[in-house]
Amino acid sequence: MQNITCIYLKTLSQQSGENPRSSLLIEYNNQNYILNLWEPWHEIGDYLPPYTKINVFNVEIVEDGESVFYSAGSQSIVVIDPDILMYASSVGNISYCPRSYYINDIVGELPSPYVAVRGTIVHVALSAAIASKSKPSLILPDVLNWFELNYEQLGYKKSDVHQDVKVMTESLDDFMDNFSDFSIPESLFLSPELGIRGRIDVLDKNQIYELKTAKVTNADQVRFSDSMQVSLYSYGIGNIRNTNTSQSGSVIYVGSGDVVSKQVNPSWGILRYSIQLRNLAYRISYLGYIPPILPEEQNKKCEKCSVRILCTLICAGLYQYRTCENCNNNIICSKKALPQKRQSARP
Numbered sequence: 001m002q003n004i005t006c007i008y009l010k011t012l013s014q015q016s017g018e019n020p021r022s023s024l025l026i027e028y029n030n031q032n033y034i035l036n037l038w039e040p041w042h043e044i045g046d047y048l049p050p051y052t053k054i055n056v057f058n059v060e061i062v063e064d065g066e067s068v069f070y071s072a073g074s075q076s077i078v079v080i081d082p083d084i085l086m087y088a089s090s091v092g093n094i095s096y097c098p099r100s101y102y103i104n105d106i107v108g109e110l111p112s113p114y115v116a117v118r119g120t121i122v123h124v125a126l127s128a129a130i131a132s133k134s135k136p137s138l139i140l141p142d143v144l145n146w147f148e149l150n151y152e153q154l155g156y157k158k159s160d161v162h163q164d165v166k167v168m169t170e171s172l173d174d175f176m177d178n179f180s181d182f183s184i185p186e187s188l189f190l191s192p193e194l195g196i197r198g199r200i201d202v203l204d205k206n207q208i209y210e211l212k213t214a215k216v217t218n219a220d221q222v223r224f225s226d227s228m229q230v231s232l233y234s235y236g237i238g239n240i241r242n243t244n245t246s247q248s249g250s251v252i253y254v255g256s257g258d259v260v261s262k263q264v265n266p267s268w269g270i271l272r273y274s275i276q277l278r279n280l281a282y283r284i285s286y287l288g289y290i291p292p293i294l295p296e297e298q299n300k301k302c303e304k305c306s307v308r309i310l311c312t313l314i315c316a317g318l319y320q321y322r323t324c325e326n327c328n329n330n331i332i333c334s335k336k337a338l339p340q341k342r343q344s345a346r347p
């Protein structure tokens with residue numbers, strides 16, 4: 001097994017069925033080779049433009065008589081156009097629904113602008129407290145002043161926001177003892193190997209801490225989207241080309257009023273799935289891919305989705321119509337707008 005950086009030239013052939021495969025012509029070390037991409041990477045051959053750079057980790061070299069070719073499958077990781085650094089947080093977003101990522105990134109609609117501002121205030125209180133060796137709750141009044149314009153233009157008063165974030169910052173006060181004098185807040189993370197960028201909330205001697213304002217209790221598992229984000233950081237910090245090892249990480253949840261700290265055990269499998277989603281985010285952001293609405297069996301996600309009304313409007317704009325049965329606006333609709341035959345027909 002080895003790691004290669006090559007240039008995609010064209011797709012030579014594709015095979016569907018039980019063992020889907022794309023055979024790509026690539027240039028590696030100034031020579032042309034065939035790279036076979038098996039599941040879960042086979043779809044890359046459908047959409048990649050010629051001359052795109054690809055990083056392939058754990059690729060198998062196959063010698064067949066006098067010819068040599070490369071093969072990447074479920075043990076490998078394939079990063080398309082790794083020089084474009086996608087945000088690690090977008091991987092979590094796209095795991096909920098690729099279309100909600102499309103709405104956030106291309107249409108520019110935030111699911112909840114106030115929740116985003118509130119989260120930023122808690123993050124800044126923690127990082128400012130680490131930098132000034134203070135406590136998040138003590139520094140909170142200053143942080144609220146810094147962000148006054150952001151929340152006031154959304155119609156919130158300082159006293160309301162203070163009420164919202166006070167308990168979260170107070171719960172972090174005691175947790176500060178877990179950080180050493182070497183901890184770095186808001187550490188910039190760039191990985192041209194994995195095509196990922198982001199900011200690690202706290203990096204303490206290679207231990208990664210991610211802060212989340214979600215309501216997670218001690219009885220809950222760490223959220224999978226957060227495990228993916230920590231895994232991307234941890235493999236990105238390690239030397240993936242030589243060792244394939246990762247650093248340990250934790251997610252600190254403060255939304256329930258107490259600090260709930262969950263250990264993340266990064267694994268090659270989580271990393272592989274995260275990079276699949278990273279490639280999908282890249283395809284949406286840079287290759288004009290518009291993901292379809294979720295299939296009906298995932299309708300529960302649509303019911304809870306914060307951008308569902310916009311999603312429906314975009315369906316109309318893209319001629320991806322919904323029927324009355326699977327439309328997520330069915331609560332507010334008269335249900336008489338569509339022709340009779342489409343009111344219950346499946347798309």
Ligand code: SF4
Binds near residue numbers: 098302305
């Ligand atoms: S309504 Fe459903 S398909 Fe649309 S963005 Fe939300 S989860 Fe995705």
